[in-house]
Amino acid sequence: MSSSTAASLSEFSNTNLEPLITGEQIQARISEMGASIARDYAGRNPLLIGVLKGAFVFLSDLVRATDLRVGLEFMAISSYGASTRSSGEVRIVKDLDVAVEGRDIIVVEDIVDTGLTLNYLLSNLESRGATSVALAALLNKQERRVKEVKIDYLGFTIPDAFVVGYGLDFAERYRNLPYIAVLKDPAQG
Numbered sequence: 001m002s003s004s005t006a007a008s009l010s011e012f013s014n015t016n017l018e019p020l021i022t023g024e025q026i027q028a029r030i031s032e033m034g035a036s037i038a039r040d041y042a043g044r045n046p047l048l049i050g051v052l053k054g055a056f057v058f059l060s061d062l063v064r065a066t067d068l069r070v071g072l073e074f075m076a077i078s079s080y081g082a083s084t085r086s087s088g089e090v091r092i093v094k095d096l097d098v099a100v101e102g103r104d105i106i107v108v109e110d111i112v113d114t115g116l117t118l119n120y121l122l123s124n125l126e127s128r129g130a131t132s133v134a135l136a137a138l139l140n141k142q143e144r145r146v147k148e149v150k151i152d153y154l155g156f157t158i159p160d161a162f163v164v165g166y167g168l169d170f171a172e173r174y175r176n177l178p179y180i181a182v183l184k185d186p187a188q189g
């Protein structure tokens, strides 16, 4: 097989992808975020809640960069669909297996876009009696914000473009990309 044929078969160097943040840049930033969390929560036992599915790669790196006793849980949420999306209503598809009353919570999310999902989720967790609720997000699309969300630990602010990789998908594709890329033409998948 020629090298050009091999390249055209590569998922990771697909021509529909424009690299935005390298794997090395992501690792370096996550190391800093983990160090900040370990410092801020020293002597405490926060519960990290990963929002499925997109946060799974970020979360797995973040916990290994955080030298602290932590608990780990997952939630899955979905919006009610385009018609009611502006209302900010989201549906909890998979809830927590533990009570959060009296716990320090850190929600771990891949990207904050309009902010509707996180705005709902953070207030939902606060209403359950958590001692504190913080947010760690890998990416922030500030230009798209509809509802304000306070991001306590942020990886990168990015332009208003559809990005994939490092857990983020387009129709379930590209979650396994070891870097973050702009999807140039969504029609091509």
Ligand code: IMP
Pocket: 054, 109, 110, 111, 112, 113, 114, 115, 116, 117, 118, 161, 162, 163, 164, 168, 169, 170
């Ligand atoms: P929000 O409620 O608009 O902030 O939506 C956040 C969710 O939308 C994220 O958790 C992602 O699942 C999805 N999302 C938003 N922007 C992107 C993107 O550029 N690529 C992939 N998923 C995205």
